[in-house]
Amino acid sequence: MNRFWVDRVAGLKPYVPGEQPASVSLVKLNTNEHALPPSTAVLDAIRAIEGDVLRRYPDPTAASLRNAIANAESLSVEQVFVGNGSDEVLAHLWLGFLSERSVQTLDTTYGFYPVWARLYGSDLIEVPLLSDFSVDLDALKASADAIVLANPNAPTGLALSKKEIESLVVANRNRLVVIDEAYYGFGAESAAPLVPEYDNLIITRSLSKSHALAGLRVGYALAQPELIEGLNRVKDSFNSYPLDAIAQAAAVAAVEDSTWLQQASAVVAESRQVMAEGLGELGFEVLPSQANFMFVRHHQIPGARLFDELRAKDILVRRWDHARISEWLRVSVGTQAQAEQLLHAVREISRTHIS
Numbered sequence: 001m002n003r004f005w006v007d008r009v010a011g012l013k014p015y016v017p018g019e020q021p022a023s024v025s026l027v028k029l030n031t032n033e034h035a036l037p038p039s040t041a042v043l044d045a046i047r048a049i050e051g052d053v054l055r056r057y058p059d060p061t062a063a064s065l066r067n068a069i070a071n072a073e074s075l076s077v078e079q080v081f082v083g084n085g086s087d088e089v090l091a092h093l094w095l096g097f098l099s100e101r102s103v104q105t106l107d108t109t110y111g112f113y114p115v116w117a118r119l120y121g122s123d124l125i126e127v128p129l130l131s132d133f134s135v136d137l138d139a140l141k142a143s144a145d146a147i148v149l150a151n152p153n154a155p156t157g158l159a160l161s162k163k164e165i166e167s168l169v170v171a172n173r174n175r176l177v178v179i180d181e182a183y184y185g186f187g188a189e190s191a192a193p194l195v196p197e198y199d200n201l202i203i204t205r206s207l208s209k210s211h212a213l214a215g216l217r218v219g220y221a222l223a224q225p226e227l228i229e230g231l232n233r234v235k236d237s238f239n240s241y242p243l244d245a246i247a248q249a250a251a252v253a254a255v256e257d258s259t260w261l262q263q264a265s266a267v268v269a270e271s272r273q274v275m276a277e278g279l280g281e282l283g284f285e286v287l288p289s290q291a292n293f294m295f296v297r298h299h300q301i302p303g304a305r306l307f308d309e310l311r312a313k314d315i316l317v318r319r320w321d322h323a324r325i326s327e328w329l330r331v332s333v334g335t336q337a338q339a340e341q342l343l344h345a346v347r348e349i350s351r352t353h354i355s
């Protein structure tokens with residue numbers, strides 16, 4: 001606390017991201033970065049940037065990127081908003097559409113939602129997941145408040161179908177439904193095809209996971225033009241140039257390389273399967289994930305102990321000290337070599353713990 005801080009800042013409880021260690025020798029399975037490097041087309045686009053492009057301000061409307069996304073999603077450019085990571089898109093969305101309002105989300109979901117709710121004065125209602133971590137759709141349908149859902153959910157990896165999302169959207173056309181598809185591209189159905197039909201649906205996406213570009217900071221939203229216009233009003237009252245020229249050019253190349261997306265997603269799905277089977281054989285319960293991470297619990301070894309022992313073996317995973325999930329670990333899907341290192345480490349830990 002400092003005497004110059006305003007009350008709103010003094011009362012903040014900021015989001016704490018996963019550790020980004022300087023050492024590259026760690027097996028880093030804690031922040032759901034993609035297992036593979038990005039498309040070479042992205043690196044080529046970055047290398048092709050000339051000095052004059054950097055001398056000028058970037059396009060404040062990011063028209064080329066919005067066009068590329070619109071083409072990929074069969075939407076119009078007026079239905080696309082882009083920002084500096086989907087966190088920024090979500091923050092603008094929260095300020096523009098959810099501040100000072102009642103908002104429903106889940107009791108086990110992305111940890112940034114309560115932070116924005118507090119920052120923007122929303123009344124956040126956390127609807128409990130059912131005992132198997134599935135979403136209680138009836139409970140969500142019964143209320144008039146705006147809904148914010150991550151789909152697939154984080155950290156569980158479980159996904160709702162497009163039909164289930166649609167049932168939430170049609171249950172009350174005067175309620176905004178926000179679907180955070182940060183983990184798009186790893187097997188879950190997207191709600192994007194519903195955008196032209198419903199003016200109370202907004203979808204956010206990220207290039208961080210699906211396109212292996214967490215370091216580039218590009219996210220976007222898909223919605224009908226009036227919602228997009230609302231986001232532009234917020235953005236242009238905050239920072240006209242959230243995406244630099246390099247990020248815009250690289251993101252266009254990423255979005256246009258649909259072959260890379262398909263191939264890379266297939267590699268992740270296969271690796272996820274191998275990791276899930278391996279962990280299952282070592283005594284873990286593994287939730288069926290449609291994301292590039294898995295939520296797992298060992299039947300005998302306590303979560304906190306497993307987390308610490310993996311950390312001591314230079315393997316980073318994520319764990320939260322929340323009562324409902326304290327025995328669970330979220331493990332990003334890594335390369336085959338990383339999967340082998342993880343399984344080897346768990347085998348050693350099991351041996352000392354169980355014998």
Ligand SMILES: Cc1ncc(COP(=O)(O)O)c(C=O)c1O
Pocket residue numbers: 032084085086087088110150154180182205206207208214218219
């Ligand atoms: C559910 C969810 N939404 C949004 C984000 C933000 O992604 P980014 O800001 O990298 O686009 C994350 C990142 O971990 C996430 O897990």
